[in-house]
Amino acid sequence: MHLLWTCFFRGIPRIVAHLAGATNHGIDICFEVPAQIRKEAYSKLDNRRKKAKIAISSSDLQDSQVISASPQKLSDGTHQNVEFSNADETDKNEVDEKLIKFIISNNIPFDVIATQSFTDLMRSASKCPDYRPPGPLTVFTKIIANIEMESKVCSGIQTNEVLTYIDNVKGSWATTGCTLRLEKLCNFVYVTAYSPEGSLFMNCCGNSLHMETDFDITRIVCSIIEDIGVDQVVQLITNDASISHSAGEMLTIKYPKIFGTQCVAQRIHGFLKDVYHKVEWVQLLIQKSELIIGHLNEDATILQLMPRLKFKRPCKSKFASYYQMLQSIFDEQLLLQQVVYFLDSFHLNYKKDAVTQKIFDIIQSAEFWSEGQELLETMKSVIRVLCLVECYGSTSGYLYEAMEMAKEAIKAQFIKNQNKYAEILDLFTSLSNNIIHPMHLAAAFLNPVYMNSKNLKLILKWREA
DSSP: OTTTOOOOOOSHHHHHHHHHTBSSSSOOOOSOSOHHHHHHHHHHSOGGGGGSOBOOOOOSSTTOOOOOOOOOOOOTTOOOOOOOTTOOHHHHHHHHHHHHHHHHHTTOOGGGGGSHHHHHHHHHHHTOTTOOOOOHHHIIIIIHHHHHHHHHHTTSHHHHHHHHHHHHHHHHHHHHOEEEEEEEETTEEEEEEEETTEEEEEEEEEOOTTSOOHHHHHHHHHHHHHHHOGGGEEEEEESOHHHHHHHHHHHHHHOTTSEEEEOHHHHHHHHHHHHHHHOHHHHHHHHHHHHHHHHHTTOHHHHHHOTTOOOOOOBTTBTHHHHHHHHHHHHTHHHHHHHHHHHHHTOTTOOOOHHHHHHHHHHTOHHHHHHHHHHHHHHHHHHHHHHHHHHOSOOHHHHHHHHHHHHHHHHHHHHHOHHHHHHHHHHHHHHHHHHOOHHHHHHHHTSHHHHTOTTOOOOHHHHHO
């Protein structure tokens, strides 16, 4: 019987949990239980078991894929990421890729991912691993009819919530104004209106690679500005140089009170890219870091000695990730040096090729660690500016101060070693001149840090702002 059945269990609750595929009863998942029996057993579990992490074993049926969900309750008004506790990284990446493909192919704005309704949808889906989307007939004859009926019975509570949110956001524009953001992603340009009260998606247009679309985009932006009200639009931000140029000309001619700027995050990523390509010692340092991570993640012996080692891989489109990669190496500096010393001195069976020896030399090099620490300390304030504009809402009043702090950090290193940091300081000075607008200076003056400073001198650019 060993070849036919390898399970051992006793007791009614354990039998039910065993057939349902529960993992917290001191038993392993059985792959011999038919899918139908497993579902019936799962339905018999009491309400307390619904909070457990259920792992449904794989079979040749489409509705028996291994997915384990651990739903967590969300506090009101708090946004949290959807997590699948037992799903491996490959499954999560596949879900992310399919989600982005769905958003792009259906012209859905990317801001939808940050909404509470999207989070609720994903959490509901995670509770039902065997869920299959309804067919068109079911959607139109049953689901929509039920929603309409519930809407009438409940006086359209959900619809009223959405309309109330839209009214509140639009109503705030008269007091605080709003910022229009033109974001170019792939072949689409998304227009979104931002204010302290919230954001609203305004429009989306396709951007063909073989057609000039600046005129069409400009016309769309003009239409949106007129709909909102010229006096209620404060600024226009874009992440594309060509769109910024055409939009800037349009603003100068038609709407001189609205100022246009390029996306600060985009500019900072461009600065970090220029530093990589133009400063030789920085490029060499980052290349060494890539070599270390690329090799160690494929070395079975090192992975066995460091099972919890997790390096961050860079994203080629965002150069800030290269510094995060470097930081992840420095977080494991002591452990890396200990492992290399052990393999080099005591592990006689460990075979090293030329690349491995080069990596070992880098890890044992004092110059690599000193230069890397120096670079991370210098760029920390620049990365902080990037986090400020990417992770927070209204940052106009703090951008000037953050950029000044970053410039002072680079100047401090420049004073110590002019040859190494002259090019970096020049690049950052150019970045600051392109980013800082008179509006940022005026907003910074309203910052209590500057307004209450006894040493503040109103230099010419402050007076102009």
